[in-house]
Amino acid sequence: xxxxxxxxxxxxxxxxxxxxxxxxxxxxxxxxxxxxxxxxxxxxxxxxxxxxxxxxxxxxxxxxxxxxxxxxxxxxxxxxxxxxxxxxxxxxxxxxxxxxxxxxxxxxxxxxxxxxxxxxxxxxxxxxxxxxxxxxxxxxxxxxxxxxxxxxxxxxxxxxxxxxxxxxxxxxxxxxxxxxxxxxxxxxxxxxxxxxxxxxxxxxxxxxxxxxxxxxxxxxxxxxxxxxxxxxxxxxxxxxxxxxxxxxxxxxxxxxxxxxxxxxxxxxxxxxxxxxxxxxxxxxxxxxxxxxxxxxxxxxxxxxxxxxxxxxxxxxxxxxxxxxxxxxxxxxxxxxxxxxxxxxxxxxxxxxxxxxxxxxxxxxxxxxxxxxxxxxxxxxxxxxxxxxxxxxxxxxxxxxxxxxxxxxxxxxxxxxxxxxxxxxxxxxxxxxxxxxxxxxxxxxxxxxxxxxxxxxxxxxxxxxxxxxxxxxxxxxxxxxxxxxxxxxxxxxxxxxxxxxxxxxxxxx
Ligand code: NAD
Numbered sequence: 001x002x003x004x005x006x007x008x009x010x011x012x013x014x015x016x017x018x019x020x021x022x023x024x025x026x027x028x029x030x031x032x033x034x035x036x037x038x039x040x041x042x043x044x045x046x047x048x049x050x051x052x053x054x055x056x057x058x059x060x061x062x063x064x065x066x067x068x069x070x071x072x073x074x075x076x077x078x079x080x081x082x083x084x085x086x087x088x089x090x091x092x093x094x095x096x097x098x099x100x101x102x103x104x105x106x107x108x109x110x111x112x113x114x115x116x117x118x119x120x121x122x123x124x125x126x127x128x129x130x131x132x133x134x135x136x137x138x139x140x141x142x143x144x145x146x147x148x149x150x151x152x153x154x155x156x157x158x159x160x161x162x163x164x165x166x167x168x169x170x171x172x173x174x175x176x177x178x179x180x181x182x183x184x185x186x187x188x189x190x191x192x193x194x195x196x197x198x199x200x201x202x203x204x205x206x207x208x209x210x211x212x213x214x215x216x217x218x219x220x221x222x223x224x225x226x227x228x229x230x231x232x233x234x235x236x237x238x239x240x241x242x243x244x245x246x247x248x249x250x251x252x253x254x255x256x257x258x259x260x261x262x263x264x265x266x267x268x269x270x271x272x273x274x275x276x277x278x279x280x281x282x283x284x285x286x287x288x289x290x291x292x293x294x295x296x297x298x299x300x301x302x303x304x305x306x307x308x309x310x311x312x313x314x315x316x317x318x319x320x321x322x323x324x325x326x327x328x329x330x331x332x333x334x335x336x337x338x339x340x341x342x343x344x345x346x347x348x349x350x351x352x353x354x355x356x357x358x359x360x361x362x363x364x365x366x367x368x369x370x371x372x373x374x375x376x377x378x379x380x381x382x383x384x385x386x387x388x389x390x391x392x393x394x395x396x397x398x399x400x401x402x403x404x405x406x407x408x409x410x411x412x413x414x415x416x417x418x419x420x421x422x423x424x425x426x427x428x429x430x431x432x433x434x435x436x437x438x439x440x441x442x443x444x445x446x447x448x449x450x451x452x453x454x455x456x457x458x459x460x461x462x463x464x465x466x467x468x469x470x471x472x473x474x475x476x477x478x479x480x481x482x483x484x485x486x487x488x489x490x491x492x493x494x495x496x497x498x499x500x501x502x503x504x505x506x507x508x
Contacts (some may be wrong), residue, residue: 009337021113024212029060032068032231033214035075036224042067047204047233052120052351053341055389061207066077066230069199069240072228076170076197077246079225086167090145097142097193100220104135104185105218115181116342120351120391121305124342126181134185134213134468137489138474142495143195152273160502167195168248168499169326172241173466174234174262175210175371176254177203177353178412180309183253184210191249192226194497197433199228199247201238203254205353208230234258245269249497252276255410260337274485274496276310276477279438280412282431283313283467284421284453286506287321294443295329298416302335303349303395303465307414310356310482311439313467315407317427320420327397327418331377334395340384341390351384352413358391361413365396367404367419373398379415402430410436424449428456437480441467460487 024030031038043065050056051224064072080086087095104111110399112127117218121130154161171191175183180202188198202210209230217227230237238258242250242265253276254264266273283301285294300313318326338345352358358381364381379396395414398406407417420428431440439461444450447464454462463469470476470489486496 003023006189015457017113017121018110018115020223021110023060024114024215025208029062030103030208030211030231031352032062032064032072032208033211033218033227033229034068034072036122036218039068039071041065041232042071047231048139049118049205050354051117051206052353053343053384053387053390054115054354055391059208061231063064064201064230064237066236067239068230068232069201069237069244072111072199072230073170073241073244073246075225076199076228079223080167080197081171083197083223083225085197085223085226087129087193090148090150090195092292093193093195094142094146097189098182099141100217100222101135101138103220104131104138104214107212108132109134111181111212113209113343114212118206119177119180119305119353120279120342122347122350124345125305130179130182136472137185137189138193141183141189141494145193145492148498149257149493154504156404158248158507159504160507161502164501164503165498166501167497169196169199170247171196171249171251171312172244172247173198173200173250174238174241174252174254175200175202177205178249178305178310180206181209181213184213187251187253188227190488190493191497192222193326194494196249197226197228199230199231199241201232201241202249204231204233212288239265242266243268245271247271250274263380268385275483276488277438277483278412278436279310279312279478279482280315280410280434280436281311281313281409281438281459281467282315282317282434282440284317284427284431284440284442284457285319285322285326286446286449287462288321288445289322289443290445291322291325292329295326297467298331299330299333302416303414304468305336306350306352306393307361307395308352308412310392310410310467311476311478312443314411314416315431315434316418317421317430323420331397334377334397337395338383339392339394341387341401343437349395351415352393353391355391355491358393361393361411361415364406364409364411364413365398366400368400368404371401371404373400373404373406373417376418388474408434424453426451432456435481436478438478439463439467441465
């Protein structure tokens with residue numbers, strides 16, 4: 001669970017940029033990684049990524065398109081057939097993935113700096129959560145792959161038969177900008193551990209840490225062509241990857257709108273697709289809780305990563321008996337949080353990722369208020385001294401009708417919508433009226449009630465007395481508009497990347 005100050009890491013020298021990071025960013029443009037080579041885009045085109053805390057260009061990157069995706073998929077196919085990665089004994093592959101995880105640990109400060117610069121998130125958060133969690137995911141799936149039964153004998157009399165579990169081939173991944181490095185780790189770790197090869201298209205707003213991941217994969221001894229990164233825009237590089245017939249599996253994390261396009265493109269080629277999409281999570285708060293503690297926990301949850309968290313709690317269903325006490329505590333807590341630059345050690349809330357994203361958040365506040373919602377805490381544009389061109393937003397709390405646009409749609413900023421309830425059945429109905437189904441939480445000191453309600457809420461995840469819980473081995477993923485095709489982090493995700501092949505012969 002993420003509290004408000006959870007991510008401070010004093011060992012990090014805040015504000016300083018490591019010379020290795022400066023060197024990494026100084027290549028202009030930054031190249032893509034295809035078939036073990038660092039290459040410019042075939043067209044020679046580039047795009048820019050900005051530091052959202054300053055509004056300044058951070059780096060220029062090669063802008064991949066169809067030709068680059070063709071080259072990357074061809075390299076991944078070649079590596080699947082001939083590099084030995086797919087056929088390597090699984091324990092040897094695990095050693096390489098552990099080496100990669102160790103290198104991530106070794107470069108953790110650099111990665112946290114890069115992630116904070118590119119996404120805007122507090123550096124301490126990237127250092128304490130995003131980076132180590134990605135490394136741990138590689139280790140988790142590497143170890144799980146070693147334990148997985150690759151040959152299951154089939155006991156049917158008169159036959160000698162067995163089922164083998166083998167990797168599919170080339171797997172495509174398209175990621176969003178909110179947790180770029182973490183999601184690469186969560187996404188590709190099971191695919192690689194199973195013996196597949198991958199082509200990754202990071203978000204255009206945040207490509208840097210994925211390129212750094214490729215650099216470390218190269219250093220760890222992952223064979224050329226096993227990990228490929230095509231940087232570029234969604235409509236060009238992303239669309240070219242999604243429609244590529246050479247893929248065997250596709251995984252997309254992002255908005256439901258783009259998820260539909262990916263599913264359509266993959267459907268045409270009969271490529272199975274895993275979709276991890278948006279959310280509009282609810283927190284149901286009963287009147288037997290420690291109000292101050294819950295208010296602090298939810299203030300932390302809704303401002304984590306400046307509210308750009310798919311599974312966080314943005315619909316707060318508060319029992320009417322504690323409504324005033326909760327509102328007092330949560331608004332004073334949110335109001336006291338420090339909005340600032342990601343590298344400043346006391347920052348609680350960094351900028352949102354782009355000017356476009358800030359306009360989207362402010363636009364939602366405007367639409368919500370015009371439709372009748374009232375501010376309990378007025379949000380809006382924030383100014384940060386010394387960083388006047390950054391994309392900062394104040395946290396906001398709205399209240400009003402459950403049908404308000406801000407109660408229904410994903411705002412993706414530090415914005416929550418408060419509603420009250422008194423009846424358990426009615427609040428369950430209200431939570432379940434959402435089109436999304438990613439994650440909700442129930443807060444009560446009565447664990448029988450909390451468990452009962454948690455089981456009735458329709459979503460991939462129901463957390464109790466906590467929000468935003470991620471542990472290796474506990475599956476995470478959504479249903480309805482929040483996703484389909486299997487989640488991540490659970491042991492069964494490895495099976496998503498292994499196909500069955502049955503060998504049988506009649507016994508004489
Ligand atoms: P997005 O859908 O706009 O973009 C995601 C990725 O898709 C980017 O790499 C983008 O370049 C690419 N893309 C865009 N258009 C494309 C197209 N036509 N064809 C192929 N690729 C294309 O999402 P975003 O704004 O980057 O991220 C925010 C969304 O991601 C939110 O809805 C959030 O809830 C969701 N998200 C979900 C999870 C989860 O685990 N369920 C995790 C993180 C983010």
